[in-house]
Amino acid sequence: MGRWEPDARGRMxxxxxxxxxERGFEQTTACDIAERAGVTERTFFRHFADKREVLFDxxxxxxxxxxEAILAAPDLPPFDAALVGVVAATDLxxxxxxxxxxxxRIIEANPGLRERELLKIAALADLTTEALRTxxxxxxxxxxxxxxxxxVFQVAFARWVAEEQRADLATCVAETAAALxxxx
Amino acid sequence: MGRWEPDARGRMxxxxxxxxxERGFEQTTACDIAERAGVTERTFFRHFADKREVLFDxxxxxxxxxxEAILAAPDLPPFDAALVGVVAATDLxxxxxxxxxxxxRIIEANPGLRERELLKIAALADLTTEALRTxxxxxxxxxxxxxxxxxVFQVAFARWVAEEQRADLATCVAETAAALxxxx
Numbered sequence: 001m002g003r004w005e006p007d008a009r010g011r012m013x014x015x016x017x018x019x020x021x022e023r024g025f026e027q028t029t030a031c032d033i034a035e036r037a038g039v040t041e042r043t044f045f046r047h048f049a050d051k052r053e054v055l056f057d058x059x060x061x062x063x064x065x066x067x068e069a070i071l072a073a074p075d076l077p078p079f080d081a082a083l084v085g086v087v088a089a090t091d092l093x094x095x096x097x098x099x100x101x102x103x104x105r106i107i108e109a110n111p112g113l114r115e116r117e118l119l120k121i122a123a124l125a126d127l128t129t130e131a132l133r134t135x136x137x138x139x140x141x142x143x144x145x146x147x148x149x150x151x152v153f154q155v156a157f158a159r160w161v162a163e164e165q166r167a168d169l170a171t172c173v174a175e176t177a178a179a180l181x182x183x184x
Numbered sequence: 185m186g187r188w189e190p191d192a193r194g195r196m197x198x199x200x201x202x203x204x205x206e207r208g209f210e211q212t213t214a215c216d217i218a219e220r221a222g223v224t225e226r227t228f229f230r231h232f233a234d235k236r237e238v239l240f241d242x243x244x245x246x247x248x249x250x251x252e253a254i255l256a257a258p259d260l261p262p263f264d265a266a267l268v269g270v271v272a273a274t275d276l277x278x279x280x281x282x283x284x285x286x287x288x289r290i291i292e293a294n295p296g297l298r299e300r301e302l303l304k305i306a307a308l309a310d311l312t313t314e315a316l317r318t319x320x321x322x323x324x325x326x327x328x329x330x331x332x333x334x335x336v337f338q339v340a341f342a343r344w345v346a347e348e349q350r351a352d353l354a355t356c357v358a359e360t361a362a363a364l365x366x367x368x
Contacts, residue, residue, distance in 0.1 A: 115299035147335030
């Protein structure tokens with residue numbers, strides 16, 4: 001393995017998803033992933049703390065993107081400002097429907113991974129709440145707008161990964177937000 | 185320890201909360217809890233699988249109560265039907281503010297407990313969605329109404345345990361639901 005490893009991280013991520021689907025998450029080792037990706041185990045551990053981390057690699061940048069978008073948004077009612085964050089976060093997933101669907105199936109099948117995913121979603125709600133408070137939104141409006149926007153994200157995301165035809169997550173978010181407004 | 189143990193379960197729950205607060209969750213053993221409650225360790229394990237379970241003892245009946253209330257509710261719009269579930273569930277907590285606040289602080293301080301709590305909240309959203317579907321509510325309305333009602337529950341609960349003066353969770357839920365309707 002040379003020092004120069006074009007897209008080693010991407011190769012490891014793809015290899016991990018393949019192996020988790022083929023053998024199950026529990027039965028796959030970091031060593032298996034490294035081998036399939038054509039890198040050393042040492043390279044794997046330079047990029048990821050463990051095999052679980054491969055699945056949550058993008059979560060932090062997703063949450064950070066949402067937060068920054070809310071802070072940079074123009075003057076909007078709280079729920080609309082929270083949605084700006086969700087839309088910015090989903091932009092990062094757009095065009096990767098197959099990967100997202102694949103990942104969602106692996107997580108759904110493993111309670112430990114599901115707990116981790118829920119913790120990431122809770123972090124998205126918490127940071128959205130905080131960003132809204134920074135914009136001067138009072139409680140309970142900040143927490144409610146954040147939780148509602150995250151609910152839109154979760155429902156839109158589930159629809160997006162479930163529908164094979166659908167290429168566009170942004171439309172799914174817009175439709176789901178409209179459905180929520182009609183509902184409440 | 186005799187066979188007759190009046191409210192042994194309640195004593196163990198109170199002892200566990202006391203000890204978790206005094207020493208921290210990690211530093212407390214099942215044996216410590218049994219000793220403080222005046223029961224044998226064997227009695228502890230007849231009631232609870234482990235010390236974590238003491239904190240989640242009521243979660244399942246809370247979710248079951250919500251589900252049954254939704255299925256038994258009169259004809260209502262989806263979000264209102266979902267709220268019927270939340271109100272029925274919160275009825276079980278009413279009058280136990282201090283215990284709930286105490287428990288919330290312990291869970292907040294421990295990431296493993298927080299993951300577990302989030303899984304229970306996700307179960308509440310999932311079963312609420314399912315109950316709404318059983319009532320004939322289509323998607324995405326069922327999932328959206330469920331997630332929104334659970335968001336109301338989370339925000340109302342957080343306010344209730346944070347406000348020392350507040351005795352009434354039902355009022356808190358009603359106010360929070362009204363705030364959400366105004367917001368969205």
